[in-house]
Amino acid sequence: GGAIYDMAVYPINAMRYATGLExxxxxxxxxxxxxxxxLNGAPEITYFDLEFPNGIKAKGRVTYADNVNFLKVDCADGNYELAPFQSYNGVSGSTSxxxxxxxxxxxxxxxxxxDDALAILNDKPMIAPGIEGLRDIQIVEAALASGRNEGERIVLKQY
Structure with missing residues (x-):
């Protein structure tokens, strides 16, 4: 799967979170x-465009070729940017x-x-339930398939 399997869950999840939509x-x-x-044919770079309800669009790129680590979100009344977007030392950014x-x-x-441990012990919802990861991986799989089929538009199942 290359870069798409390695890193795409992060921007995909961020796009879902930022829009509040699937x-x-x-x-x-x-x-x-x-x-x-x-040599195994795994893609070094994947570009992907997500379509959301209400005409909202998001563009993403995951790559081993460049050091890219930012997220920019345009909102109705401004924007915000995180750079670095992914980091074990924390993310930072700015608003418009x-x-x-x-x-x-x-x-x-x-x-x-x-939180996961306490949620299990107290039978409460988790901050990041497994279904979120599953949904991200379903979208990654669709992006991998689209790229292998010359950019075929894939309609995603809604859950």
Whole structure:
């Protein structure tokens, strides 16, 4: 699967979270700039476009070819950007009205694992239930298939 399998769940989940919606369709394309490193045919780069209800669109790229690590979200009254978008040391960013979004001074993985354990012990919902990961992987699989089929538009199942 290459970069799409390795990293795409992060921007896909962010797109779902930022819109508060589930994508209804997608198209994708794959590229390999260094075939000598990707002998098994795994794509080095995947570009993907998600379509959401109400005409909302999101563009993503995952790559081993470049150091890309940002998320930009355009909203009705401005925008925000996270850079780095993915980091074990926390994410940071800014908003179009000049606010700085500082990284959490915490261990995000520990917070989630503690929450998972407490949710199980107390029979309560988790911060990040497994269904979220499953949905991200279903979208990754569709993007992988779209790219292998010359950018075929794939309508996603709604759950």
């Amino acid at each position: 994508p209804i369709a997608l198209t994708a394309s794959h590229e390999t700039q260094r075939p000598d490193l990707f 009205d000049g606010k700085y979004l500082k990284p959490c001074d915490c261990n995000q993985q520990a917070i989630q694992m503690d």
